[in-house]
Amino acid sequence: xxxxxxxxxxxxxxxxxxxxxxxxxxxxxxxxxxxxxxxxxxxxxxxxxxxxxxxxxxxxxxxxxxxxxxxxxxxxxxxxxxxxxxxxxxxxxxxxxxxxxxxxxxxxxx
Numbered sequence: 001x002x003x004x005x006x007x008x009x010x011x012x013x014x015x016x017x018x019x020x021x022x023x024x025x026x027x028x029x030x031x032x033x034x035x036x037x038x039x040x041x042x043x044x045x046x047x048x049x050x051x052x053x054x055x056x057x058x059x060x061x062x063x064x065x066x067x068x069x070x071x072x073x074x075x076x077x078x079x080x081x082x083x084x085x086x087x088x089x090x091x092x093x094x095x096x097x098x099x100x101x102x103x104x105x106x107x108x109x110x
Contacts, residue, residue, distance in 0.1 A: 013085055015052040016078040024068050025050075039063045055079045 025035055036046040040063065048054040056064070056079040061072035 011085075013078065013081040015082050016056050016075055017050040017052050017054075019078060020064065021050045035067075039067055055083065 024030070025032070030038075032046050032050065033043050036043045039046065039060075041060075045054070049056070049060070056075045058072065058076065061075035061079075064070065064075050065072045
């Protein structure tokens, strides 16, 4: 069976908090305090998100989508891409057994 996995390093996606700050808060001249109030969260929570200490949760994605006329998927996809890249950059200290489907015989060990 053909290997369809993407090979090579992914681009380095930025944390969605940086996107929020650079593409939404700064152009609108929104302070963290004002944006946090508008989102119904604490300033500390938004600050931690913008500084990359916390990720985008489904609840936060819904809030951001409504506030900035985007979609929750946009925010969750950014977070997922960021998280996946971070995981790929970590040293793997495990071994995975490879399997693939073989015509008619089920899964076969590599």
